[in-house]
Amino acid sequence: MASALVVDDDRSLRYMVQVSLESIGIEVVTASTAEEGVQLLAQKSPDVILLDIMLPGRSGLEVLKDIQAIDRRLPVIFVTADNASSTAIEAMQLGAYDYVCKPLDLPQLNRLVQTAINSRQLMNMPVALAADLDENSSGKSFVGHSQEMLDVFKAIARVAAQDVPVLIRGESGTGKELVAQALYQHSHRRDQPFMAINCAALPDTLLESELFGHEKGAFTGADRRRIGKFEQCHGGTIFLDEVGDMALVVQGKVLRLLQDQRFERVGGNETICTNVRVITATNRPLEQMVEEKTFRADLLYRLNGMTISLPPLRERRDDIPLLLRYFLAQAQRSLNKFHIEGLSPECLDILTSYRWPGxxxxxxxxxQQAVLNASGPIIIPDFLPREITEGRESRNEIRTNPAPVAIARQEPESGIESERARIGDLGQFIEQRLMANSNNLAAEVIERVERYLFARVLDLTNGNQSQAADILGVTRGKIRDRIATFNISMERKVRVDKGADA
Amino acid sequence: MRRQPIQRLPSINTEIALQRLNGNKALLATLAGFFLEDAPQLLEQLHEGLRSNSLQQVTQSAHRLRGLASSFEAGPVMQLTAEIESLRGSDGPSRINELATELDAEFARLIETLQSLTT
Known part of the structure; x- marks a missing residue:
């Protein structure tokens, strides 16, 4: 269980934070003085600290230094009385994770603490690079003994210790973030911070501010100075996921940072020097984007110093049984379903021959879904999600030419019309799932609605993702994520030839 | 700009306070209980600072009182403690005493409101 240490002399604050964090499954220990806090830090090894910036007799900055001497990678969130606390800004420059102002907004605090814990776990979770399978390992593992994965392991080992930018490429779901973590953990910067930012998850202006910070008044709503990740992560490693989604203006600033490790905060004149290693990842065709002038060629050359390409699962089929065994063991542990013995031969056959687009x-x-659905000790095809078994039945479809239509690859009737029919039956679907004693109904219904919504809007925009993002009010990254999740493809459907192979 | 006359403001804003506490009424009641136990002592420290002419003690007590009151979005007490915190030695004793008197009255009103939350 993740844990948090709260150091504050105000018992109301300690109590409300404890109640709030425990409600989301975080264990909380509290201290009312800096001395007690530093002692508990050594004894309890928490994953995050909430620290009052004005403790009796000691400044929060002094305590921060004590904490960093014990554990430089521990995220420290300061609690301040005022929004514009200059001490809090100084603390961020010294490497504090973030700060929150009184009165605390508990839902917001819960989210921030959870993000900090995730960040901590990214830094600490060992990433095993061995081909051997350790099903009892608590860390994350690259599982695979195929030649393709052995090549990836070797590449990681070769470049981890070199202080060069690394570009990780691969389809969605291939494990690019794991590679970034492994590179960090095997580098000489492993005792310094590691920060991951998903460039597709933030609108362009927010991303620029998140990375480089901003001065007070730089734009509407910038009511205080904010320290960006590049400044905060001095000495450490930054992982820019989905780098292909970065706006050109931000690309220019990142390029300059890579060239001479200097930048200015948004709306500021002061040049800030930093020292960070930049690891990036994308599943987008950057070379093609350079030709289309949506990605800077000079930035691509900089990022491309070393490239690690992750093979899609369909190109390393030898690893599928090993991976299935690994995830089965993991699901047994996390869902406490130790009575499950394994997969039936037919089930294994279906999963081995499936294309695994995600x-x-x-x-x-x-x-995980199969383990949840299983009502006996053996997982049979009935317990697999429908898209896996139905995809198998519909493999005889051929799709080529005429009018563009957004379809979901794994559906038996895959055009937008069938999606519309399916959404029309939503009430019936809910009834069926209720009868089947579903324990995941919300997710199932939301998925069905989202699948139709994204397919419909992409159909309307003829596959133009930017237009679709505008209509839906989401980022392009989210559009791409849903396309991958629901296997939506922009194809031209002529006929369905039941006799032909796909 | 002169602040809004505080007698027109409600003592606390339960709606905002609860929203920040994720709607947890039991937690709000517990925090009210803590306030009733801890805050009078802080107010006494503030008065002690006034009596001994220790501006530092006055502003520190006001700062801590403001922190406690903010959990309930207790506008009047927060306003007055913020003004006391920003006082400088040059403001003179009459201004400080005027604010302290106003604070006493608003503090009593706040205590009464919070007592009703804990019962």
Whole structure:
């Protein structure tokens, strides 16, 4: 269980934070003085600290230094009385994770603490690079003994210790973030911070501010100075996921940072020097984007110093049984379903021959769903998610030419019309799932609605993702994520030839 | 700009306070209980600072009182403690005493409101 240490002399604050964090499954220990806090830090090894910036007799900055001397990677969130606390800004420059102002907004605090814990776990969770399978390992593992994965392991080993930028490429769900973590953990910066930012998850202006910070008044709503990740992560490693989604203006600033490790905060004149290693990842065709002038060629050359390409799961089929065993063991542990003995031969056959468009991430989810659905000790095809078994039945479809239509690959009737029919039956679907004693109904219904919504809007925009993002009010990254999740493809459907193979 | 006359403001804003506490009424009641136990002592420290002419003690007590009151979005007490916190030695004793008197009255009103939350 993740844990948090709260150091504050105000018992009301300690109590409310404890109640709030415990409600989301975080264990909380509290201290009312800096001395007690530092002692508990050594004894309890928490994953995050909430620290009052004005403790009796000691400044929060002094305590921060004590904490960093014990554990430089521990996220420290300061609690301040005022929004514009200059001490809090100084603390961020010294490497504090973030700060919150009184009165605390508990839902917001819960989210921030959870993000900090995730960040801590990214830094600490050992990533095993061995081909051997350790099903009892608590860390994350690259599982695979195929030649393709051995090549990836070797590449990681070769470049981890070199202080060069690394570009990780691969389809969605292949494990790019794991590679970034492994590179960090095997580098000489492993005792310094590691920060991951998903460039597709933030609108362009927010991303620029998140990375480089901003000055007070830089834009509407910038009511205080904010320290960006590049400044905060001095000495450490930054992982920019979905780098292909970065706006050109931000690309220019990142390029300059890579060239001479200097930048200015948004709306500021002061040049800030930093020292960070930049690891990036994308599943987008950057070379093609350079030709289309949506990605800077000079930035691509900089990022491309070393490239690690992750193979899609369908290109390393030898690893599928090993991965299935790994995720089965993991699901047994996490769902406490130790009575499950394994997969039936027919089930294994279906899973081995499936195309896995969502790669390893999809497999993890499928195994987890199958374990949840299983009513006996053996997982049979009935317990697999419908898209896996129906995809198998519909493999005889051929799709080529005429009018563009957004379809979901794994559906038996895959055009937008069938999606519309399916959404029309939503009430019936809910009744069926209730009868089947579903324990995941919300997710199932939301998925069905989202699948139709995204397919419909992409159909309307003829596959133009930017337009679809505008209509739906989401980022392009989210559009791409849903396309991958629901296997939506922009194809031209002529006929369905039941006799032909796909 | 002169602040809004505080007698027109409600003592606390339960709606905002609860929203920040994720709607947890039991937690709000517990925090009210803590306030009733801890805050009078802080107010006494503030008065002690006034009597001994220790501006530092006055502003520190006001700061801590403001922190406690903010959990309930207790506008009047928060306003007055913020003004006391921003006082400088040059403001003179009459201004400080005027604010302290106003604070006493608003503090009593706040205590009464919070007592009703704990019962």
């Amino acid at each position: 790669n390893v991430r999809e497999m993890q989810s499928v195994v």
